[in-house]
Amino acid sequence: MSQQDFAIGIDIGGGSTKIGLVSSGGEVVERRRIVLGNDEADAIVGQYAHAIRDIAAAHPHARLRGIGIGFPGRIHPDNLSGDLGNIPKLDDFPLAERIGGLFGLPARMENDGTAAGLAEAMFGKDKNARRLLLIAAGTGIGVALTVDGKPFITSGGGLGNAGQLIMHGSDGRPCRQGCVGCLESLASGDALNGIAQRYCDEVPQSPLAIRARDFGREADASDVVVAALEGDPAAKAMLADVGRWLGRGAATWAQIFAPDVILLGGGLSAAGDLLLQPLEREARMCGLDMYLRNVRFSLASLGNDAGMIGAAAQIFLNT
Amino acid sequence: MSQQDFAIGIDIGGGSTKIGLVSSGGEVVERRRIVLGNDEADAIVGQYAHAIRDIAAAHPHARLRGIGIGFPGRIHPDNLSGDLGNIPKLDDFPLAERIGGLFGLPARMENDGTAAGLAEAMFGKDKNARRLLLIAAGTGIGVALTVDGKPFITSGGGLGNAGQLIMHGSDGRPCRQGCVGCLESLASGDALNGIAQRYCDEVPQSPLAIRARDFGREADASDVVVAALEGDPAAKAMLADVGRWLGRGAATWAQIFAPDVILLGGGLSAAGDLLLQPLEREARMCGLDMYLRNVRFSLASLGNDAGMIGAAAQIFLNT
Incomplete structure (x- = not known):
């Protein structure tokens, strides 16, 4: 079995956030679910980072290419932050930059609908x-x-x-x-x-x-x-x-x-x-x-x- | 007065075609109107070419940069032809290439709505x-x-x-x-x-x-x-x-x-x-x-x- 690349995918929903380890073939090999309270952005970053460390620890040999975020709102042109999402605390907050910085990995943010479309285009049956x-x-x-x-x-x-x-x-x-x-x-x-x-x-x-x-x-x-x-x-x-x-x-x-x-x-x-x-x-x-x-x-x-x-x-x- | 550049603009409407000499400042300095009958594409090219020669003869010192066409239909990605316009004889016909070739000038074709929007963006009061x-x-x-x-x-x-x-x-x-x-x-x-x-x-x-x-x-x-x-x-x-x-x-x-x-x-x-x-x-x-x-x-x-x-x-x- 040849070694695959992996990336962390973070899907921020209104109620909960799903975080997974995803292979370059589109397979989810590990996942966590985080229910956000009324947390400040820094606390949210902390919870996400904890889950990522946990996932990474379970797959110590996975070659991690970066961290991608799906954000339920508009994305700024730099692909690092967004606004008018379901979680006001994350509006205009440099979430991708912060999480990428914590792990020394490339990080990007995409609108969540755009992300879902991209997944279907790369890995779905109509790719x-x-x-x-x-x-x-x-x-x-x-x-x-x-x-x-x-x-x-x-x-x-x-x-x-x-x-x-x-x-x-x-x-x-x-x-x-x-x-x-x-x-x-x-x-x-x-x-x-x-x-x-x-x-x-x-x-x-x-x-x-x-x-x-x-x-x-x-x-x-x-x-x-x-x-x-x-x-x-x-x-x-x-x-x-x-x-x-x-x-x-x-x-x-x-x-x-x-x-x-x-x-x-x-x-x-x-x-x-x-x-x-x-x-x-x-x-x-x-x-x-x-x-x-x-x-x-x-x-x-x-x-x-x-x-x-x-x-x-x-x-x-x-x- | 500094010498301006000019281009020929061809606006193909359902009933008639307007052909003008347009300055790089957006001014129309000469114009012709052609009513198309049930002509074949080659005959249409001939009529357009005649009008362009006529316009050029009236402005012998105008520096002509090229010929642009506004087409009332979908444009193919090469910007040289289109289809589903009001004039079926011009569907999939390489109109821009033919007219450009006759005059040895660059020629392009744009959807007519797109052309109108471009005009407002370049020369209108809200440019x-x-x-x-x-x-x-x-x-x-x-x-x-x-x-x-x-x-x-x-x-x-x-x-x-x-x-x-x-x-x-x-x-x-x-x-x-x-x-x-x-x-x-x-x-x-x-x-x-x-x-x-x-x-x-x-x-x-x-x-x-x-x-x-x-x-x-x-x-x-x-x-x-x-x-x-x-x-x-x-x-x-x-x-x-x-x-x-x-x-x-x-x-x-x-x-x-x-x-x-x-x-x-x-x-x-x-x-x-x-x-x-x-x-x-x-x-x-x-x-x-x-x-x-x-x-x-x-x-x-x-x-x-x-x-x-x-x-x-x-x-x-x-x-």
């Missing part, structure tokens, strides 16, 4: 796509594009906030980030939480409502996905509606970025074809054929690890 | 913008971005078909190019033609209907602009509605491309603040403040010559 567009449909909607295996950037270290296409405008609802009548307000996990709750209020004897009560909480998007996969028609209809909205988004992104593959990832993609099929159907129905005829639609293949793998992948790509 | 986004609202909707004075490309020699943001999707109308429920179907000159005609059918005694009958034709977008500028409330309401839709588009483009200036150009921009104000208001109401607070909205300044000037400008930029 041979020339222009790969990833729709990460989770709590929010992220969109990332790689061209010839490299992230394509329009602004903020990714495609800006391309997931928040304005659809209904001032006739619509605000999304959790404050824009109004956007795709996220209609078709994200967050939107589906609201749809599920309103439905359960109206139909308290529905399988969805009963399922949520069994868990002693309100119904949310994950219940909709499970219920739909179990055949519940109401839950399937909700996913079909969300899929149609995402399909309008997919057609728009296709007409701007001309991808040859569009991947559906993120938490909602657990619904599989129940979400992907209405998405693809609507995109092909609405979009210009000169773009859509070149597009293949598929499910992303790296699941929840895409962000962490992609955070490490930027090190393999750039150092 | 100092770092990231300038031009909305060209004419028969269709074109969008172009320059970053630090250079065209920013996502696909097809421009921002793809970014004007055709899918809004209503399969619940909406098709646009003239065949996508469904897109911004062009709601807010372009073409859409406004339809809105005006439906209104005049319903209210045949309206000033707009009377005006159109005086001209012996159906009401169109230009009538709406004129009537609105004369104070007609119905026409103003139509423009306000179109402006709101364009504002949703502007917010979307702002969130992807992070411009610092958004210019409204194209034929509909003759309506001035009657279109720009509702556009800006809706964009600021719907869009994320972190993008919109950095944006200044303004009217484009080069009018109908932007395409021709920008076609020439690519020569000053690239040769």
Whole structure:
């Protein structure tokens, strides 16, 4: 077995941070999970460093090329810091520089959606796509594009906030980030939480409502996905509606970025074809054929690890 | 007076082609207009060459740097040919190479929207913008971005078909190019033609209907602009509605491309603040403040010559 290179991938989520040792083949060979409290940036750096030392100690012979961070916000052009992430304490903080300095290793920071797209482009089943567009449909909607295996950037270290296409405008609802009548307000996990709750209020004897009560909480998007996969028609209809909205988004992104593959990832993609099929159907129905005829639609293949793998992948790509 | 450089700018429109001698200061010093019949590509080249010789003969001392073409379709990456333009005979035809070869001059081809944006960035009143986004609202909707004075490309020699943001999707109308429920179907000159005609059918005694009958034709977008500028409330309401839709588009483009200036150009921009104000208001109401607070909205300044000037400008930029 030939010796592989490795990088540390740090995926900063809203609730927790995942840190892994990732091989240059895209395999996660060791991982830790850190739940952040209301810590200051220096304390966060300390916790991350502790986990990295722990991982490195478990693999003393791994040749470590660097440390890559996936950040849930806009990235400054130096790829060392970002802002407007879910963790205000890390806004404009030189996180990559600090952690890299502690270990004497190259360090970079990438937008987390961009990182996930990069992971799919380097290690996913569609890694041979020339222009790969990833729709990460989770709590929010992220969109990332790689061209010839490299992230394509329009602004903020990714495609800006391309997931928040304005659809209904001032006739619509605000999304959790404050824009109004956007795709996220209609078709994200967050939107589906609201749809599920309103439905359960109206139909308290529905399988969805009963399922949520069994868990002693309100119904949310994950219940909709499970219920739909179990055949519940109401839950399937909700996913079909969300899929149609995402399909309008997919057609728009296709007409701007001309991808040859569009991947559906993120938490909602657990619904599989129940979400992907209405998405693809609507995109092909609405979009210009000169773009859509070149597009293949598929499910992303790296699941929840895409962000962490992609955070490490930027090190393999750039150092 | 110091000797200036010049370039030929060719702006290929649907109905006619404008050819001008443009100074490196952005001034058009000589111009011709050619109406194309159903000519073959070779005959088109002949007509363009004739006009260029004519222009050059009128300015024998002008130092000619090259010939730039603005093409109403997608541009191939070599900047020498394009496809899916309004003139099928020129699809995939090496127009720039042929015309450049005839005169022994450098020649390039740029998407016409990209050319117009480049003209505004090099010679317009907002030429100092770092990231300038031009909305060209004419028969269709074109969008172009320059970053630090250079065209920013996502696909097809421009921002793809970014004007055709899918809004209503399969619940909406098709646009003239065949996508469904897109911004062009709601807010372009073409859409406004339809809105005006439906209104005049319903209210045949309206000033707009009377005006159109005086001209012996159906009401169109230009009538709406004129009537609105004369104070007609119905026409103003139509423009306000179109402006709101364009504002949703502007917010979307702002969130992807992070411009610092958004210019409204194209034929509909003759309506001035009657279109720009509702556009800006809706964009600021719907869009994320972190993008919109950095944006200044303004009217484009080069009018109908932007395409021709920008076609020439690519020569000053690239040769």
